[in-house]
Amino acid sequence: MSITNFQFYNPTKLVVKHDAAPEIADYIAADNIKSVLLVYGQGSVKRIGVYDKVVEALKSKNITIYELPGVRANPELQTVIKGIDICRCHKIEAVLPLGGGSTYDSSKAIAVGACFSDDIKSEQIWECYENKRIAEKALPIYGVLTISATGSEMNNGGVVQNDALKKKWSFGADCLYPKVSIVDPKIQSFLPWYQQVNGFVDAFVHVVESLINIDEPETVETTYAYDISLCRSIINAGDKLQINTNDHVARANFIWAATCALNYISGVAMSGGDWATHLLQHSMAAVDTKISHGAGLGVAFPAFVKVNAMRGLRLKTFDRIAREVFNKQGWQGLIEGFQDMLKRWGHPTTLNELFGREVN
Amino acid sequence: MSITNFQFYNPTKLVVKHDAAPEIADYIAADNIKSVLLVYGQGSVKRIGVYDKVVEALKSKNITIYELPGVRANPELQTVIKGIDICRCHKIEAVLPLGGGSTYDSSKAIAVGACFSDDIKSEQIWECYENKRIAEKALPIYGVLTISATGSEMNNGGVVQNDALKKKWSFGADCLYPKVSIVDPKIQSFLPWYQQVNGFVDAFVHVVESLINIDEPETVETTYAYDISLCRSIINAGDKLQINTNDHVARANFIWAATCALNYISGVAMSGGDWATHLLQHSMAAVDTKISHGAGLGVAFPAFVKVNAMRGLRLKTFDRIAREVFNKQGWQGLIEGFQDMLKRWGHPTTLNELFGREVN
The missing domain is CATH 1.20.1090.10 (Dehydroquinate synthase-like - alpha domain)
Known part of the structure; x- marks a missing residue:
């Protein structure tokens, strides 16, 4: 990359639309996906009602929902590993972050770990952040963003924090662009x-x-x-x-x-x-x-x-x-x-x- | 689409790079494509040498090349129909525009027509421009742009002229975003x-x-x-x-x-x-x-x-x-x-x- 040699690639579909959060179920169903891991934070999405609407829409499309609540700001590696384990155990087909950048960043790591072959342990996801492992495959990500800030809704990277090592590191890969991200402006008010x-x-x-x-x-x-x-x-x-x-x-x-x-x-x-x-x-x-x-x-x-x-x-x-x-x-x-x-x-x-x- | 409800989606990879035209063969080979229709204009790509370089690169990857030369500015329907016929006859797997916007616009129409089922005639591609036919499928497009102007290298639309009806009309569809477009700045000088x-x-x-x-x-x-x-x-x-x-x-x-x-x-x-x-x-x-x-x-x-x-x-x-x-x-x-x-x-x-x- 330089001033005269550069490239641009970003395949994410970004939808900014009032009251559109439930529409994420339509995109997931259109791709014939039958199960998702729903990744969210400390419960604010329940208080504002968007959680119920998204769950209802997913159910109406017969999409099986598994849940990973409790993602915090400065998202933490242990929660990511838990998410990977759930995906591997239930052969989940897609990841659905519902929240801010930390739910997206966690979802990206989970999407990669979920595709690990059987000989790789879930906690080895940290090797991606250490540049010791390349992410070549990931589950598709369909997200609903509730706080605009990190840009994670339309890029291929993410940050996770390893509390034990006191390291907050990032990694990226082309397979990590979300397929669709929906942003409802009203929620942010x-x-x-x-x-x-x-x-x-x-x-x-x-x-x-x-x-x-x-x-x-x-x-x-x-x-x-x-x-x-x-x-x-x-x-x-x-x-x-x-x-x-x-x-x-x-x-x-x-x-x-x-x-x-x-x-x-x-x-x-x-x-x-x-x-x-x-x-x-x-x-x-x-x-x-x-x-x-x-x-x-x-x-x-x-x-x-x-x-x-x-x-x-x-x-x-x-x-x-x-x-x-x-x-x-x-x-x-x-x-x-x-x-x-x-x-x-x-x-x-x-x-x-x-x-x-x-x-x- | 309005001021508060809008979306953005554009999956084309755009590469701007000196002397990079032959690299298009790498992208085509990486997707395991074995044959292309090479679409170009009045021969300027031969005079400046880029044609030879692209053909050589394609051959080195064992990609079979079929050719559609003669695309003019304000590209014409009859040439498009000819291109569709060639693709259907030889079951060509991708289209490679090499030139300016008119080679891209023609390639997009050809890419759609090449996927018509047997009961549809090649000339019925004009029905897409008349909004009487929806383009749902198209061959992938990998292009080399030699004149920046129309934006066709990174969008999903194109214009074709029907000389008989004296109509120059456009149509677009999501399947028409080029997969990769390479732009060599030097050629344009x-x-x-x-x-x-x-x-x-x-x-x-x-x-x-x-x-x-x-x-x-x-x-x-x-x-x-x-x-x-x-x-x-x-x-x-x-x-x-x-x-x-x-x-x-x-x-x-x-x-x-x-x-x-x-x-x-x-x-x-x-x-x-x-x-x-x-x-x-x-x-x-x-x-x-x-x-x-x-x-x-x-x-x-x-x-x-x-x-x-x-x-x-x-x-x-x-x-x-x-x-x-x-x-x-x-x-x-x-x-x-x-x-x-x-x-x-x-x-x-x-x-x-x-x-x-x-x-x-």
Whole structure:
């Protein structure tokens, strides 16, 4: 991948539609699939009613449902292994994440492990994250996304945390693109504001990390200009949703921007991006799982900018983002604009605020 | 499809890479395909050497090659029917367009006709264009694009001209997305300038037609801002390529912008766009097949803008495009900016210039 040699491939069908969650059963039935593992989190999907609707739709299509509840934010390896065991035991044909990015990321790992041959143990899924095993086959994934943030609904990667090793690592493979993802904008209006902001920040940082690896923005103008427009869309939508969580037009704009932030289109010809901010957050989360992904990124990104700028790196790129996204100048302007945005949305900007205590 | 309910699906793998045309054989062989119909035009692919390289690569993989040469611009139904007959006679397994949009568009129709059951005649492919027949199955398409313009390398539609009926019509179906399209930027630097400009104008008008159906740009901010950035990228790249046809960075930017102009991403949440300018050009071409697609669009688009503006329609949208793309104002500014661009690139702006004679 370089400025003149690049590719784009993404076969996921993304459907953004009000009240459409039950339609996932139609897509599954159309592919003649008879059983699914339903992967969800701490029960919020039951409280808002979407769980019942999806289960009812699956039953009406005679699809057998197995369940894996309890997926947490910063999703955990042991839950994934449990999911793989269930799939292998019952010869389940597809995986259905119902929730946010962590249900998707867990489902991707489960989909791979479910296809392991008999001589491979379920816990060996971790070898994929260690680059010691290649994922060549996976069960198909049909998902319903309830929080736009990670982009996992339309990409081929995922992150899982190994609590025992204190490692939060990622892996990807072409067999992991979800076949269909449905996003119901209305569901997201019920999310707590803090969680919404986590999504805004995650999506924003995905775009910036995609574009930040290039020193001469004008050489990748087509993608660069797109990325700037995505950043602005995310901020515009966030500001509107802070005023009115039921602004469905702003929500739809954010949903699409968040997906595009990590469905690889924001990184076309960008030489792979630079994911240091995400890696920093992953390490924070491995130390303290209560640190939400978006909040950690918000603290890590300005530090990343400063360290680079002090070494004279990426100054032109930082300046351009500062000017075109925040109407400010230079790397200091980028940090200032970014932190103003966090403060306006009520998010922490320092490690002390993040951990809720003094951090050295 | 509306501002809050929309979807995106595009499974084509697009590879932009110097000297990569022969790699198409690798993709075909990987899918275990043993025979292809090679669809090309008037012989320019032989002159520039890419034909020989692709044929050699196919032979090295033991793929049997059948040929359909002679596809013209504004591709013609009779050639398509010939291609369908060849595929049916030899039970060919895939179609390989090697050339510009017209080879792709013809290949798509051939791919559908090749899967007709025995009771359907090859010429009944025209029923697809008349909406009397649905294309449910098609041979897989693996293509090499030599002119970026139509976007056919990464979408599910195509246009064919029925000379007898003087109709140039289109149809699309999900089975028509090419599996893989390879674009070699270097090949395009050898194209005559006039033909390059046809591509720039075609891509530009695709973007504008995608976005022009919306009266309130701010309600589809994410896609709108992207579309504006695509228009600007196309103009920037065109101006650079006019100075230096070997500017590979500008070429790569244009190639990706032209693909995105009609791989549906520029139309997400845009309620389907408004394709009046394309329909006007199709009618011109049906009357005089020598009128190139890009040149016809260049003359038709300002007329479309004027007719709408005189009725008070889309004024806000025209004004925004004028401001953000051309640094001008109002619908007059949009027409002026667009025609300045055509003149700068040496393209006709009036029907008289287009037909090379007085037209009433």
